[in-house]
Amino acid sequence: MGYFDAASSAPLHPVARQALQASLDEGWADPARLYREGRRARMLLDAAREAAAEAVGCRTDELVFTSSGTKAVHTGIAGALAGRRRVGRHLIVSAVEHSCVLHAADTHEADGGTVTQVAVDRAGAVTVEAYGRALRDDTALACLQSANHEVGTEQPVAEVAGVCREAGVPLLVDAAQSLGWGRVAGDWSLLTASAHKWGGPSGVGLLVVRKGVRFAAQGPADERESGRAAGFENIPAIVAAAASLRAVRAEAAQEAVRLRELTERIRARVPGLVPDVEVVGDPVRRLPGVVTFSCLYVDGETLLHELDRAGFSVSSGSSCTSSTLTPSHVLKAMGVLSEGNVRVSLPFGTAAEDVERFLEVLPEAVAGVREKLGAPVGEAVVREEDVLVVDSLGKRCPIPVIELAKVIGEVPVGGLVRVLSDDEAARLDIPAWCEMRGQEYVGEEPAEQGTAYLVRRIG
Amino acid sequence: MGYFDAASSAPLHPVARQALQASLDEGWADPARLYREGRRARMLLDAAREAAAEAVGCRTDELVFTSSGTKAVHTGIAGALAGRRRVGRHLIVSAVEHSCVLHAADTHEADGGTVTQVAVDRAGAVTVEAYGRALRDDTALACLQSANHEVGTEQPVAEVAGVCREAGVPLLVDAAQSLGWGRVAGDWSLLTASAHKWGGPSGVGLLVVRKGVRFAAQGPADERESGRAAGFENIPAIVAAAASLRAVRAEAAQEAVRLRELTERIRARVPGLVPDVEVVGDPVRRLPGVVTFSCLYVDGETLLHELDRAGFSVSSGSSCTSSTLTPSHVLKAMGVLSEGNVRVSLPFGTAAEDVERFLEVLPEAVAGVREKLGAPVGEAVVREEDVLVVDSLGKRCPIPVIELAKVIGEVPVGGLVRVLSDDEAARLDIPAWCEMRGQEYVGEEPAEQGTAYLVRRIG
Known part of the structure; x- marks a missing residue:
């Protein structure tokens, strides 16, 4: 289990x-x-x-x-x-x-x-x-x-x-x-x-x-x-x-060492197993059993369902989970990516094999969700003078970031992409994506509908 | 049990x-x-x-x-x-x-x-x-x-x-x-x-x-x-x-009849088994398993201890129980005797033999407490003109009522007894005693210390 x-x-x-x-x-x-x-x-x-x-x-x-x-x-x-x-x-x-x-x-x-x-x-x-x-x-x-x-x-x-x-x-x-x-x-x-x-x-x-x-x-x-x-x-x-x-408490000292080693495995190996992942939280000053990461281009709720089907129960601070439409206030305050967020918190006595099995099924689960979400952007993209405009209005996390990622290559270095979004998570995830991808987050401005997020292509 | x-x-x-x-x-x-x-x-x-x-x-x-x-x-x-x-x-x-x-x-x-x-x-x-x-x-x-x-x-x-x-x-x-x-x-x-x-x-x-x-x-x-x-x-x-x-709920209809019969036994027989008892609460419109009575000249806490020693766990609204020094607000609002108060509330499934056994031990328990409390009044009684003054200052329920009961025979019919008390329960219990005993409760007035309760001997 x-x-x-x-x-x-x-x-x-x-x-x-x-x-x-x-x-x-x-x-x-x-x-x-x-x-x-x-x-x-x-x-x-x-x-x-x-x-x-x-x-x-x-x-x-x-x-x-x-x-x-x-x-x-x-x-x-x-x-x-x-x-x-x-x-x-x-x-x-x-x-x-x-x-x-x-x-x-x-x-x-x-x-x-x-x-x-x-x-x-x-x-x-x-x-x-x-x-x-x-x-x-x-x-x-x-x-x-x-x-x-x-x-x-x-x-x-x-x-x-x-x-x-x-x-x-x-x-x-x-x-x-x-x-x-x-x-x-x-x-x-x-x-x-x-x-x-x-x-x-x-x-x-x-x-x-x-x-x-x-x-x-x-x-x-x-x-x-x-x-x-x-x-x-x-x-x-x-x-x-x-x-x-x-x-x-009687077991705590020993169990802390064991669980810390298990979460360390996840911290160390997830970035190699899953592309475009950000592991968040302090790597050293942390609880023994908790490790959290966010996966670009992934809908947190769908990922939770995939992991649940594979036999793993985890939670998520993504905006698209449970009944909430805003990303976790914790991830927001940290300024880290919220999309595809997964928190693994191991109970006392978690078996090492279960963690290994989790590391086996995770890459496939993430890939599956990404494949489902890989929708074409096509008609939503308009070129206005030197700015590429992506209309993501009405689309929920992680779609705005996926659409941004798909078009960034279409503007020249130094060019701008303007993402229109009315999803609260975009405010957190677009700057976080820029940081992860080495692009420049220029800022946001009110649009006719929703908010416009401006990104400059650097590399 | x-x-x-x-x-x-x-x-x-x-x-x-x-x-x-x-x-x-x-x-x-x-x-x-x-x-x-x-x-x-x-x-x-x-x-x-x-x-x-x-x-x-x-x-x-x-x-x-x-x-x-x-x-x-x-x-x-x-x-x-x-x-x-x-x-x-x-x-x-x-x-x-x-x-x-x-x-x-x-x-x-x-x-x-x-x-x-x-x-x-x-x-x-x-x-x-x-x-x-x-x-x-x-x-x-x-x-x-x-x-x-x-x-x-x-x-x-x-x-x-x-x-x-x-x-x-x-x-x-x-x-x-x-x-x-x-x-x-x-x-x-x-x-x-x-x-x-x-x-x-x-x-x-x-x-x-x-x-x-x-x-x-x-x-x-x-x-x-x-x-x-x-x-x-x-x-x-x-x-x-x-x-x-x-x-x-599935057992309620049947169990209500059974418990009502058991509490009815207590209601009916306690006044015959224990002298100077007042059964309180509505005799008809009442919960099936609850019956409450108060015993004159009895300290509620001591009675609870006696009953506990005899194997019975009941509660009391008397002033002298638990951590409280005032009688139950319920008994107070009803204007009934609070001293020696006992609430019997039978759980589902109470055996009839247990109720019978309770009725066996109760008279002895009450008599034992009364015997312990039968303190002489002697020096605390002063005759002032036509009024007998009983100084119960510093004495707790049920002593003031016991002292009143002991001296009422010493004044002529029509004569007054003035009980000095600083126990809150006296305010409730002296009028209640008068009602039970057919004496006239004249009223209370502030005294130098505590309160003076005036009682006229009628019979």
Whole structure:
């Protein structure tokens, strides 16, 4: 089997399954009750909290269980912002945070707050300096992921935490992608995570708020989870989450070496196996199990279907996948190609043969999609004075780039191609194509319909 | 075994366990993904939604799964209020709603909204007329439980829904206690429920919003569950919740008759077995498995411990239980005795022998607690002119009532007893004792310390 989408959700770890089944009999009662079933549930909850706090490296009274990682992020951001409302209403996030962080930032902005998005480099990483520059007197909170969920790039969390600490600003770290691998280094103030990313069950998130951090939980609360997560505790799932976190941690050091070697194979060999590929994300400072690449002239959704038929489950940040029509905000912020994007994220225990088999089927899958898409451009091309105009209006990624690539040879060196497109992905993919192909991206301008992208032939 | 606290949380139904275990292998992936594991998860989620919608009696696109019943209530109330913000910011709730409803109402009030609490009669029921009177031009939403969680009294939901519908006001029904027994009748607009109350797993709530009801989900959202419940779906638990709802419904008609007969035994026999008991809640319009009574001169927490030692797990709305120092808001709103309060809520499948055994151990447990508490009053009693003053300052429920009962015989018929108390429960329990004992409750007045409660001896 080739389930290579652990960054979305990992299969349930055997330890999680055992713990869940065992605690279904013991953990269903209300832990606030005084009778035996309630006391048993309370003991399970307390033990799970101790195990999770040990794994995070925090005090037990700093950690609460939420109903998901998303809920932990939403609660953490809202509570930290409210706790420091007197200081100001400025929030800092990186441009490549998980969408749940960006949604919370949108809500804050809609509510009158201000948000600074810190840009990333082409590898997807922020710099400490950029976070330092973003800090203001009215900054209530800064957020930074420990590692990126789409390209695997690790962020300089400890250094950013240091800069924030100096400025007296709490840093919330979204550790969803990395907590299974190890503790988050540095002097952070809040931390969030999600159990189903490390092989725990769905329905459990962690929110850690360090002692001394001002925090005012928002919305209706009750007496559960220190008033930070209302609603009946899901104890069997919490027990399974804590047990599996401990289990994956015990294997983490060894498994990280193994998976890093496997993703390194993909990083190294894909460019040789598939023409016109860009491997994205930091080659060194990255999660062990994640590797992402984009294939020119390929429709991401069709490629996913081809790979699925060949037995491999991967995800894509291309614009033409799932229900979304815009390319992934992560790839956009990095300024890399989004078309034909594939993220491979290996779950714990992935067999080397499965990776080898993936490398076998990938070239054919990509070639097949390219063949299907190799439509003639013909009638859509018009020569206006010294400019070649390609009308790609109404055509979706990757067609505009394919049409550009087909005609670039028809203009003389120094000549211009003008691509008309109303597909949002073109804004990202045409400049990325120019960079990959050594052509000059001149810029964009509004057209009668859609946008015109100007490219000068260099070579 | 005598777990008699199903209204808090029911043990996992065997069907829920089977469904959970079966779907752990199939339901862990992201249902938004296009590959096989994602499609399988999506199919499970869709099937569970169909089953749940069928049980509720709504369209599948009206029902979303939340992370708990509490979360469903919070989301439902906030969304419905926001959706009708132009109409006004008035919210109606009954005085005996679950605390999660009252917490949402508090939040609304703190945010500048207005709230009307509709009073209940001594049986715990609201009247349609009272809801009708509470409706205003600026009423955005009304909330009413289908049945009370502490005393089992059923509310006239269909009739209240009718009055609300006429006024153009949506009614949100908290069906947490009744959904396992059957659909909620009437033309309600929103409905909430909680799976662990019917034997489903923790971590699953239902929120139903009828088509045409104005609804604006608050806070950060994502694309999951129609934008009404952010965060990764907990599909194995959702599957188990839906499967167990179907299963308990199949047994509901038969089991309702059986449990009603068992609770009827308790209702009928407890007053004969235990002196000075008040059985509370509607004797006819009530949930099949719930019966609640209060024992004079008994400390609720100590009684719970005694019953726990005898093998029975029940809960209590007394002031002296768990972490709370005020009596249950439900008993308070009903104006009934709160001391020595016991709620028996029988889970599906409760054996008749267990109920018989409970009726055997109860009298001894109550007598034991009363014996321990039979403290002399002596030095705390002072005769001032024609009034006997009992100083119960610093003494907690049920001591003030015990001291009152001990001295009432020492004043002549027509004479007054003045009980000084700083225990919040006295405000409820002294009038309730007067009613039970046929003495006249004259009223309360502020004292130098605490409050003075005046009682006139009638007989």
